[in-house]
């Protein structure tokens with residue numbers, strides 16, 4: 243029979259194996275897994291640690307019966323693939339239980355070895371390399387050991403890294419009443435997102451007792467009595483703790499590929515073509531170990547996420563089946579669409595996420611606001627405001643100046659964040675524009691949304707902007723304009739709103755008095771209007787423009803400003 247060998251039996255590997263079997267009953271499919279478990283739910287590990295997922299078995303998404311009984315896959319766990327002999331088309335493996343080594347031949351090989359947590363040597367210099375209280379979270383075994391520690395009654399933990407794994411672990415330890423500190427080297431958690439989108443996460447972490455340390459890195463870890471650890475920060479503060487969890491990112495596990503001479507990029511990710519084939523056409527690679535193409539600009543990127551790994555596994559299987567003639571699909575047509583980094587995190591009562599490009603990522607690529615791209619930020623309610631339970635959300639979209647093509651979207655709030663991001667993710671994948679958002683027909687009944695959904699609202703404002711009916715500034719830009727003393731700032735909210743809190747240099751003329759009092763506005767520099775969320779500011783802007791004022795509106799109003807601060 244046709245011989246397929248797969249390295250790694252979790253997200254990408256298990257998906258590829260299952261798909262291959264469904265397409266080809268007669269192939270031999272052998273899957274090697276170094277760990278003890280095949281097809282477990284790595285994304286569920288934090289929730290098991292925190293006790294939200296009670297039964298460990300639930301994490302074993304496909305059990306032995308399904309993998310071996312239903313799918314007739316040969317899963318060899320606790321078996322390490324040591325090397326690949328591309329000439330002879332064999333992998334050399336070691337059975338970790340017995341120490342036996344042997345060769346396994348293949349016609350096609352799929353690599354899905356994943357990525358390993360980064361554990362910088364400099365940080366770990368003073369503690370033992372496998373100090374029992376300096377952990378990372380990747381495997382079910384890691385989760386078991388972390389859970390044992392938490393169950394044993396440790397009272398404090400330091401999480402290093404504010405990405406989604408760090409945040410999920412912080413949330414879960416917080417729920418377990420462990421005093422938790424979260425250290426993040428940049429000025430906001432979820433560094434891939436824009437700062438203002440993450441402000442509600444900072445607020446919820448603090449409200450739930452997680453001690454957040456931003457703009458500071460961990461310098462080193464020192465062992466103390468009784469396995470406790472002293473964490474020294476690079477501003478010389480120290481925190482003594484029972485547990486350190488390193489969540490500062492992952493690195494592609496590509497040594498096997500490298501030693502086999504397969505092409506890697508400079509971050510060590512395996513290079514693949516649109517069919518997930520490596521530089522050796524008999525070897526495919528998928529998941530956290532590979533480089534991807536992001537579809538917005540077509541750049542190469544590294545985006546280690548569960549969805550892409552599963553879809554790439556399925557695609558590689560389809561391509562193999564088509565290539566060897568098991569299906570009559572055209573191999574050339576089976577291509578991966580790219581990974582745009584659609585992701586979401588829940589932190590206590592707040593959810594935040596991103597799809598496509600954030601504004602910081604556009605700026606890192608040298609794109610200029612108002613020249614290459616525009617942004618719109620709205621703060622609508624999650625569903626009809628008159629129906630109980632509606633919560634305000636923040637939705638920010640990035641789109642091209644030229645044709646309004648959607649480049650990225652971010653959202654944060656308590657309800658309905660996932661569905662807005664999902665719709666926007668699909669719009670990006672299909673090359674949609676802000677005019678498509680304006681026209682989008684979405685689910686509406688009061689408990690679910692509004693007749694003008696947040697997505698429509700963002701589309702309306704973006705379309706207005708592109709059609710010249712409004713001009714805006716965003717909070718970051720306004721901060722610079724204020725610094726340069728280059729703007730007159732006009733707060734058009736009511737006096738009580740203005741008195742409660744406002745932007746320092748703003749003058750207050752409530753919208754309903756603006757027509758009569760417009761001559762009070764100095765005209766020696768451009769005017770920026772703002773209100774609470776943007777709507778009254780927009781009305782003021784359009785009115786003043788018709789009276790010859792050079793004016794722009796602050797996108798998302800004072801709410802955006804506060805989030806940015």
Ligand code: FAD
Pocket residue numbers: 249250251252253254255274275276277284285286287288321322323324354355356357379380381407495498528529530531546547548549551
């Ligand atoms: P993995 O699923 O990691 O599988 C690789 C397997 O290969 C490993 O089990 C490894 O033991 C094995 N292996 C490696 N080398 C060898 C070898 N030489 N021989 C034998 N076996 C080998 N993504 C999301 O999109 N959403 C989430 O909410 C989310 N949450 C996550 C939470 C946690 C705690 C973690 C760790 C990850 C999370 N992810 C999430 C990421 C997601 O799990 C990964 O993107 C996905 O599992 C990658 O799939 P993969 O097949 O490339 O690698």
